[in-house]
Amino acid sequence: MLHDAIIEGMDKEKAEISAITNNTDAPNFDNTIVALTQSGGMLERATTTMYNLLSAETNDELDELANEMAQKLSDHENDIMLNERLFTRVKKVYDNERDQLDGEDRKLLDKTYEAFERSGATLNDTQKATFRNITRELSEYTLKFSQNLLKETNNFVLHIKDEKDLGGLPDINKETARFEAQSRKMEGWGFTLHAPSYGPFMMYANKRNLREQMYMAYNTRCTHDNAYNNFKIVEHIVNLRREVAQLLGYKNYADYALRRRMAQNAENVYELLDDLINSYLPKAKEEVAQVAQKAKELEGDDFVMQPWDFSYYSQKLKHELYDYDPDMLRPYLELSHVQKGVLALATKLYGITFKENKHIPVYHPDVIAYDVFDKDEAFLATLLVDFFPRKSKKGGAWMTNYRDEHCDLPCNQQVTANNSYRPVVSVTTNFTKPTNDTPALLTLNELETFLHEFGHALHGIFAMTHYAALSGTSVFWDFVELPSQFMENYATEPDFLGTFAFHYKTGEPLPQSYIERIRKSRNFLAAYSCMRQVSFGLLDMAYYTQTSATSEDIKSFEHDAWHRVQLLPQVPSACMSVQFSHIMAGGYAAGYYSYKWAEVLDADAFFMFKEKGIFDQDTANSFRTNILSKGGTKDPMTLYTNFRGQEPTIDALLHRDGIK
Known part of the structure; x- marks a missing residue:
């Protein structure tokens, strides 16, 4: 069909x-x-x-x-x-x-x-023929890249038969692993490379050799001598993008891509990345040294921390410094409650309401469909949410549209919810599944992920433009993350958490002492996390600022690209590039920096909400009117300054991250 x-x-x-x-x-x-x-x-x-x-x-x-x-x-x-x-x-x-x-x-x-x-x-006819061949090959290679990565991810399971090997893991993760094993018709426990399984295992599992096994399985995906090896595919994708850019008269692919970005050129991207390195790297080195010292305290002075140890000992240090364990929040973050809380946040800010519609056909039983209505009860959108991992689903989280908002009326007539085609918006995640005994319980990171993708969804839901090509998230790539990252700020706001964070068994509200611990620990490893993102941005730009094909092997190329911000020992067999969907098969080629670019914007924007009140409807309506509803109809900096009254500075981000 x-x-x-x-x-x-x-x-x-x-x-x-x-x-x-x-x-x-x-x-x-x-x-x-x-x-x-x-x-x-x-x-x-x-x-x-x-x-x-x-x-x-x-x-x-x-x-x-x-x-x-x-x-x-x-x-x-x-x-x-x-x-x-x-x-x-x-x-x-x-x-x-x-x-x-x-x-x-x-x-x-x-x-x-x-x-x-x-x-x-x-182009002339000969060049057009070349262009056709390049773009045809690119479409094939990018698709193959994604398919290989999904299959490699699904092919691995760490099968544990001895319960002693589960030492350190919270009960919820052990229960989920047992459920995974049962679904595969195995005895014992099964841990996969999907985030809800992999992340907690690396953070809590006491058995170092098993952490190493999981780390190596995850970080060597698509490097093996099998049908899913992506090394040559990466070379083809990078070279083909360079060739098409040069065919069109650009020096390299970055120049081609950045022409349609707020950053405009590679120099401005590197200026941002260098500013972040200068501001964050000294603190990041201190943070990693603190974690390494904690590992030595626990394991002895001869202990050399490896990448598969970092998450584990980071958690030990965080617990010592702040008496904080991410798992202590899980019982208070039942997904059904979180879902209501996130939707209620949109109601409080913008006056919109969500009504489940079970008559809308969906592609999987896990999917929930909502009709979204404005405060005047006008129909705004259909929202689909799809929360849980499965073999048929790629990892990560994303927002997408099944239909973009648009209006057939001339531009001299105002677009309203009643005279436009309303969008069908989808939010897809990979949250920890419920089991037979326990509902789906989220971590704080998963709450942030939900808010992030929901921010993208609001960008689509509120769209009021004449043309689909300018609607919703059809904006410059380094502006598209503003609405999503803005919403993440609410994850640690006590007044927001207080609306839905109740213990799934007792109904007890999230204790104030927990909220204080969350806020005090908020900037834990903030500089390290920033440098990790910057390293990905440097790798991205290194690939796409090339003016000729490189003879350097991919692993060496990676090391050269990010060595100045590499904070953990290099693992020779690991390779990021062959798994880096964002820049190889997604829309972030010469654009990964945009996450940090948008952080500058979102920190600056939320600072205004902090001044006016985080639920202030006048400020929220200005954000909706000037940014969320406008899509790509105006220059993004114009949209931002119309909302904020000034251009953003990095100061709010440095303050939020505890750097300044």
Whole structure:
């Protein structure tokens, strides 16, 4: 069915494009730009469904369909973007009408024209043929990268038969592991490389050799001599992106990508990363030394801390300094309560409400569907939430749309919830599953993850734009993380936690002493965490600022890229690049820095809420009106300053992290 829908969708879009190019009327904004942005609706729905299910509920048949369609869809996209007659019409509108347009219309025209330029429309015939071949190969390699990583992740399980090997692990993690083993028809306990299993094991398991085994399994994924090795695929992806950028006249892929980012160029990205290194690295080194010292105190002066020890001894130190154990919060963070609390936060800030709708068809029984209504009861969106890991689902957490908000009315008419097509938004996570005896209980990190993805969802839910191409999260990549990271700030706010954090057995509220411990420990390893993110940003930029193919092997390349911020011993067989989906198969190529860029924004924005009150509706409505509803209709810094009244500085972030 999906196969037929994609084929029919491509045929239909071809006919729609032909209607535009065969139009005998002179090209204008409506008959060319608007007609183009409104074309391909059926194909968009079909491919969106395919790609979303590839991440959330895949199977062999869907994998085969994606492999089959990768080249067809790449060719189809190129047929449109390299269509000379179509680009001629677009260019005439750009040359003749741009100065007369404003607002969303001009933004759409600029984005459309630039998309053609960046997709090879100005190339000669020989170059266009090369462009087609490169983009076709890229689509195949990026898909294969993701499929290999998921299969390598699913192929491993640490099977423990002796309960003595579970020493140190909290009961909830042992119970989940037993449940995992039962699902695999095994005796004992099973630990996987999915975050809810891997993370607690590395933090709590007393058996060092088992921690090492888990660490090596996780960090050597896609490095083995088997069908899922990603080394050559990484080389191909990086080189092909460089080639396509240079074909289009850019020095390297970073210059190409950053043209459509707030950062604008690699120099500004490196300036941010260098500022963070200068501010955080000294403190990060102190933090790692403290953890290493704690390990020596417990194990002896000859003990040399390795990466598989860091999480374990960090937790020991954190408990000593703050009497804080992340697991002590779990009983108070029952998922059903957290879910109500997060939705209620949106109600308190923005006046919106959520009503479960069991009549909406969903792709898996775990998925819950909500109708979202504004304070005037106008329908805003459909929200899907999908919380638990499974073999058919990739790791991590993400927000996506099944349909973008848009409106068919002219731009001189205001968009409302009642005159626009409302979005279908999805939040997908991999939280610890409930067991036969215990409901799903979250960690503080998982609460932050939920808030993060929910922030993205609000960006989609509140969209009020005319064109889908400018709607919701269709913004510069280094601006898209602002709404999500902003929401994370609420995770440690006592007034927010007090609305839902009750013990799942006794109903007792989260003790104030626990909240104080959370807040006091908030900046524990903040500098180390920052440097870890910076190291990923440095690796990303090292790959995509290359101007020629490197002969250096990938592991050596990694070391050279981040050695100045490497704080733990190097493990020769480990490799990040072959697992780094964000920059290889996701949208973060030459863009991983955007997490830190957005942290500067979100810390600055939340500082305003702290001044006015974290639930202040006037401030929240300004955030909604000036940022969340606007999508990509204006320059992101303009949107931000309209909300904040000034451009952001790094000061709020340094203050929040305890650096300044």
